[in-house]
Each structure stands twice: as C-alpha cells, then as structure tokens.
Amino acid sequence: MAIEEPAFEVLSESKNYEVRRYAPYLVAEVDVAEESADSRGFRTLAGYIFGDNQTSEKMQMTAPVETRDSESQNKKTYAFVMESKYTLETIPEPNNDRISLRERPARVVAVRKFSGRWTDANVAAQEKQLLKDLANDGVKTIGALELARYNSPFTLWFMRRNEVMVPVEWSTAAN
Numbered sequence: 001m002a003i004e005e006p007a008f009e010v011l012s013e014s015k016n017y018e019v020r021r022y023a024p025y026l027v028a029e030v031d032v033a034e035e036s037a038d039s040r041g042f043r044t045l046a047g048y049i050f051g052d053n054q055t056s057e058k059m060q061m062t063a064p065v066e067t068r069d070s071e072s073q074n075k076k077t078y079a080f081v082m083e084s085k086y087t088l089e090t091i092p093e094p095n096n097d098r099i100s101l102r103e104r105p106a107r108v109v110a111v112r113k114f115s116g117r118w119t120d121a122n123v124a125a126q127e128k129q130l131l132k133d134l135a136n137d138g139v140k141t142i143g144a145l146e147l148a149r150y151n152s153p154f155t156l157w158f159m160r161r162n163e164v165m166v167p168v169e170w171s172t173a174a175n
Contacts (some may be wrong), residue, residue, distance in 0.1 A: 003062055006025040007020065011040045011157045016112060017102040019111075021174070022107050025104050027080060030100070034076050044098065052093050052094070052095050062082065064149055064163070065150075068147070073143070091166075109165040112130040115159065115160050143166060144167075150162065
C-alpha cells in the first residue's frame with residue numbers, strides 16, 4: 001500500500017543532492033525535549049491521527065516524519081505530514097493543546113538522500129556534506145536543516161529511506 005507524500009517537482013539534480021520545489025502541505029507538529037524527541041513526538045502525533053482529536057477521526061499515516069530544531073531551546077519540532085484531502089478548515093482539531101496544525105508554504109529545498117540509522121552522528125555527517133556541496137556549488141541556504149524519515153524504526157537500517165533538507169534560494173534562470 002502506497003503512503004501519501006507531499007507533492008514536489010525536481011528542479012535540479014547533482015551527484016550528491018537534488019533541488020525540489022514543494023507545493024504547500026499541512027503538518028501536525030509538536031515540540032518535545034531533545035533527548036526524547038523520537039519516542040515522545042511520535043507517540044503524541046500518532047495519538048492525534050489515530051483518533052485523539054475532537055471528532056475522533058482516524059487519519060492515514062503519511063510520509064515523511066519531519067524533525068528540526070525547535071525555536072524553543074533544547075527542543076525538537078516533530079511533524080507528521082497530513083493527508084492532502086485536508087485543509088486547515090477541515091482537519092480535525094487535536095485534543096492535545098501541544099499539537100499545532102500548520103500549512104507549510106510552497107518552498108524550494110536542497111535534499112540529500114541517505115539510508116541507515118538516525119543517529120545524531122549519521123544525521124550530522126549528512127547535513128555537513130549537504131551544506132558543503134551547496135557551498136561548493138554556490139547555492140545559498142535560507143533556513144534551518146530538517147531530517148525527513150520515510151520508514152518505521154522496524155525497517156532494517158540499510159533499507160531505510162532518509163533525507164536531510166534545507167531551504168535554498170533558487171532561480172531557474174540563474175541555476
């Protein structure tokens with residue numbers, strides 16, 4: 001069974017990364033303490049999509065699960081992409097007031113794909129390589145790095161589809 005993902009267009013591909021233009025999409029997100037971001041963030045948001053909302057509606061799991069540094073110190077923002085059938089007006093309100101519903105605006109991001117574990121060291125190495133490649137190619141970053149995970153933690157590590165991404169300045173004419 002295919003899992004829904006946000007719509008995007010590939011604008012450019014290089015050996016180490018690709019540049020994508022994403023259409024707007026909705027996310028449900030929660031800020032959690034950095035040391036427990038994966039388990040607490042996932043459980044909180046899973047509860048919401050599995051019916052812990054004001055209409056008790058069960059929603060489909062989508063991909064990816066996004067993680068980025070929070071604006072709050074020592075926290076991570078953990079986000080589930082929501083099904084495209086919803087708008088901010090039609091999506092069920094969460095019962096948990098820590099969950100925010102937001103529309104991610106259309107954006108252009110550079111993306112580095114990788115497989116493997118989600119360890120801090122592995123993710124940091126992928127982020128470092130992406131930023132180095134972008135700098136070498138003269139591509140300016142304009143936002144925070146994010147981790148996108150497409151598989152469950154039960155997927156064998158070498159079969160996992162992961163991405164690090166960062167918003168970039170992009171002009172089709174210039175690039």
